[in-house]
Amino acid sequence: MELHQVIQKYQRPMVAIACRMLGNLEEAKDAVQEAFIRFWKSDTQIKGDPFSLLCRILINHCIDKLRKQTFRRFFSITEIKDLDIMKSNENPHKSLENKQLVDHVEKLTTRLKPVxxxxxxxxxxxxxxxxxxxxxxxxxxNNIRVNLHLARKNMRKWLQPILKED
Amino acid sequence: MRHHNIRKHLSAYAHQECSKDEHNIIENHIKTCIKCALTVNEYQQVANFSKQIPERSIPSEFIDQLKRDTLKNIEISKQKHYPPFRRLAFAGIFLLLIGTVTLHIVNPKTPVEYISSSDTLKLDEMEHLASILCNKENLIAIIDQPIPIHSLIVTLKQMKKLNQRHGQVNNMFERIMHQINGNVLQEFPTPLSSCKIGGKFDESGLTQMITCLRSYQRYNDTITFRYIASYYQKIRS
Known part of the structure; x- marks a missing residue:
């Protein structure tokens, strides 16, 4: 498969993953470009689908990028404030629309560790x-199971003020 | 499984990722344990919210732009990407350069092999040195070779010590100098006018020579036999 065909075929799912990881279309674009360049430079003979290798490069790049982000803690603080506001309401679940709740869940993922x-x-x-x-x-x-359990546990803990009211 | 262990598997149970046995054990447990039942419910709610998070819409222009930019960046990388043999050649040249510089630093070019800078100069070595220097052909070959003044002073000091022990070396030195002046410097112009001489001249030729060389060391690190002979001529005249 030619390189431009690979780009054409996989860029959309890769942007989707990168966008969710980094939370920003522009950053996702840079990450996907970097992943394609690294893939091209790797010179590895791909027998089957190159998507796994592309994804591996992309996800590792995103994890590195997230690790380097020093302002992540700042976001965590703003989200804690958001939750405090929700806690102060008598029935936050009712006061917040379902869409807003989903947005909050998405925002809370920024507080998780990169992996x-x-x-x-x-x-x-x-x-x-x-x-x-x-x-x-x-x-x-096994590593994935452990990290997944920790991520879900953290998400549940952070969302507990809202979930208990349900 | 106990309550504590079961709690570790609740998230997997809520997402239906447990094995059949684990699933049955947890199902039986949550029938009796309200705390675990609530936790499972919470995990399921989080899972529902997570599934509802919509994928961000990606405009098709953005995708086209991304493809163009990626191909452009790869083209730029191709221009910068040197084939392996060029890289090897660069690496070879670089290593050669490093090696040459290191060799030059570690093992600087030996100035004149006739001059010994060892700590102990013996009389027979001195005689050998004199016989080399008295040979006209040898002298012509080395007359303009730079000699580090420091090592020359060390050699002259050793000669001075030898002279104190055996009493022949000073004469030998004077004979060499006369030989140089008589044989070689007659044929080549001497740089007498540019010689700067310091020190006292009431001592032996060797001591005067060391004093002169020390004063000359302020201006230069090396000296040639032509200069040395000129010095000597000036000192003795």
Whole structure:
């Protein structure tokens, strides 16, 4: 498969993953471009579908990028404030529309650690199986299960003020 | 499984990722444990919210732009991407350069092999040195070779010590200098006018020579036999 065909075929799902990981279309675009360049430079002979390798490069790049983001903590603080506002309401679940709640859940994923975020997005948001995630990321399945459990546990903990009211 | 262990598997149970046995155990447990039942319910709610998060709409212009930019960036990378043999050639040249510089630093060019800079100069070595220097052909070959003044001073000091022990070396040195002046410097112009001489001249030729060389060391690190002979001529005249 020619390079431009590979780009044509996989750029959309890759942008979707990168966008969820980084939360920003422009950053996602840079990450996907970087992934394609690294893929082209790797000179590896791809026998089957190059999507796993492309995804692996992309996800590792996104994880590195998230690790470097020092302003992540700032976001965490703003989200905590949001939750405090929700806690102060008598019935926050009723006062917030379902769409807003979903937005809050999406925002809360920024507080997860990069690897936890990657597996949470791929499993619970994108719907990949654990074996597929293992192929896409290169992490062992047990590692994925542990990180997934921690991510879900954290999400439940952070959303508990809203969930209990349900 | 106990309650504590079961709690670790609740998230997997809520997402239906457990094995059949685990599923049955947890199902039986949550029938009796309200806390775990609530937790499972919470996990399921989180899962529902997570599934509802919509994918961000990606405009088709954005995708086209991305493809164009990616191909453009790859083209730029291709121009910068050197084939392996060019990289090897660069690496070879670089290593050669490093090696040459290191060799030059570690093992600087030996100035004149006739001058010994060892700590102990013996009389027979001195005689050998004198016989080399008294040979006209040898002298012509080395007359303009730079000699580090520091090592020359060390050699002259050793010669001075040898002279104190055996009493022949000073004469030998003077004979060499006369030989140079008589044989070689007659044929080549001497740089006497540019010689700067310092020190006292009431001592032996060797001591005067060391004093002169020390004063000359302020201006230069090396000296040639032509200069040395000129010095000597000036000192003795």
């Amino acid at each position: 936890q975020k990657a597996v949470f997005i791929l499993r619970d948001m994108q719907g990949y199986s654990i074996q597929e995630i293992s192929d896409l990321t290169g992490f062992p399945e």
